[in-house]
Amino acid sequence: MKRWMMAACLLMAGASAYADAPVWQPTAGHTQIPIWPGAAPDVQPVPGPETLTKGAITNVTVPTMTVYEPKGTNTGAAVVVIPGGGFQILAIDLEGTEVCDWLTSRGITCVLLKYRVPSVPYVWQCDCRPHNLTTSVPSLEDTQRTLRLVRSRAAEWHIDPHKVGVLGFSAGGYLVAEASTRFRKNLYAPVDAVDKESSRPDFAVAIYPGHLTTDNDALNKNVTVSHDTPPTFLLQAEDDHVDGVNQSLVYYTALKNADVPVEMHLYAHGGHAFGLRKTPLPISEWPHLVDTWLQTIGMVPN
Numbered sequence: 001m002k003r004w005m006m007a008a009c010l011l012m013a014g015a016s017a018y019a020d021a022p023v024w025q026p027t028a029g030h031t032q033i034p035i036w037p038g039a040a041p042d043v044q045p046v047p048g049p050e051t052l053t054k055g056a057i058t059n060v061t062v063p064t065m066t067v068y069e070p071k072g073t074n075t076g077a078a079v080v081v082i083p084g085g086g087f088q089i090l091a092i093d094l095e096g097t098e099v100c101d102w103l104t105s106r107g108i109t110c111v112l113l114k115y116r117v118p119s120v121p122y123v124w125q126c127d128c129r130p131h132n133l134t135t136s137v138p139s140l141e142d143t144q145r146t147l148r149l150v151r152s153r154a155a156e157w158h159i160d161p162h163k164v165g166v167l168g169f170s171a172g173g174y175l176v177a178e179a180s181t182r183f184r185k186n187l188y189a190p191v192d193a194v195d196k197e198s199s200r201p202d203f204a205v206a207i208y209p210g211h212l213t214t215d216n217d218a219l220n221k222n223v224t225v226s227h228d229t230p231p232t233f234l235l236q237a238e239d240d241h242v243d244g245v246n247q248s249l250v251y252y253t254a255l256k257n258a259d260v261p262v263e264m265h266l267y268a269h270g271g272h273a274f275g276l277r278k279t280p281l282p283i284s285e286w287p288h289l290v291d292t293w294l295q296t297i298g299m300v301p302n
Contacts, residue, residue: 024052024092024114032064032114035145040116041188042138047124055093056085060116063142065149067157068100068110075300076160078109080146080201084170084210084273086129087122087136090114094275095169102276102287103167108300109159111150115142115175121211132211133220136175141187143179144199151197163299165203165230167290170243170273173209177251180204180232181224203299205233205290206251208272210243213250225254231261231297235286237270263293 026032046059065080081103083095090096092114100110116138118124121131147164154161168176183200190196212220219225232255236248248264255262270283278284294300 022052023050024057026066026097026112030066030068032066033149035063035065035113035142035149037192040138041141041191044116044119044138046118052092055091056089057092057114058089058117060090060114063116063145064114065146066112066114068104068112069157070107070109071104073107074109074158075107075163076158077107077163077165077294077299078111078150078154078157078159079103079205080111080113080143080150080164080166082113082115082143082166082168082172082175084168084172084208085117086210087117087119087139087171088124090117091169091273091275094273094277095172098276099167106291106300109157111146113143113146115139133214133222135178135222136171136211137187139171139175140178140182143175144183144187145194147179147199147201148194148197152194163202165205165299166201167205167207168209169207169275170210173206173243173247174211176201176204176206177209177212177223180229181226182222200228201230203231203233203294203297204229206235206248207286208236208240208243208274209234209247209251212247217246217250219250219254223251223254225251225258225260227258227260229255229258229260232263233290233293234262234264235266235283235289237267237272237274237283239269240272242272261297265289 050059083090103110119139121134151161166176234248238245252264267283
């Protein structure tokens with residue numbers, strides 16, 4: 001009996017902690033928009049309610065997008081920003097809102113995606129990743145749906161539907177590659193007229209991406225590069241010990257072999273998960289490189 005009562009008390013304490021846990025909300029003037037009209041497809045169980053801890057969100061079951069309007073002159077371009085977090089959490093500040101602040105200052109509409117996590121390749125039941133190259137089905141569905149939603153509301157948001165790109169970090173970089181290569185086949189059954197829109201990004205930026213290569217430095221077979229893969233920008237540090245530099249190298253080679261316009265920048269130092277936060281290292285200047293690249297490919301004016 002005592003053991004049963006102790007277990008009950010622990011469960012109640014856990015429930016209370018979840019109830020008191022904060023949930024991420026965008027800053028004043030911005031609203032989260034659910035990306036599915038009803039329940040999302042392929043719903044998976046999660047260990048508890050959505051929570052926000054130190055700038056990271058977990059247990060997302062209701063994916064949303066938050067639109068940040070450009071400041072100054074509107075270039076007409078839009079970027080869906082995909083935070084990383086190993087498909088376990090979302091680094092919503094470091095690789096989300098801070099990125100939107102930068103993009104909007106450049107006249108680019110930022111659409112911050114809060115996609116479903118935990119999700120494969122991460123398996124929360126074992127706190128492990130038994131197969132890092134698995135398709136992140138729920139998260140990729142959310143990404144595809146968001147790209148279609150942005151195009152469906154392009155006129156309302158003053159966006160050029162032919163200048164809609166993606167920018168992701170780490171696990172988000174994997175979603176960038178998946179969205180860039182797997183747009184021909186729907187992962188989910190269409191739910192409304194929005195799903196008639198294309199989910200192909202017009203350009204793609206992957207910063208310290210992961211899950212792209214096998215242990216033998218072959219390209220992940222789930223990333224099906226073709227000539228129709230959009231122009232891509234890659235950036236990584238050689239001392240990245242989470243997602244090694246070969247992630248970008250192998251993907252770059254596949255893109256180049258398919259005659260996809262691709263630009264890659266590798267730095268000796270920088271590690272992983274640095275976002276846009278300034279450091280003394282040269283890699284911190286990467287946003288300027290993206291600015292120039294976007295001009296070069298005609299997505300924003302010179």
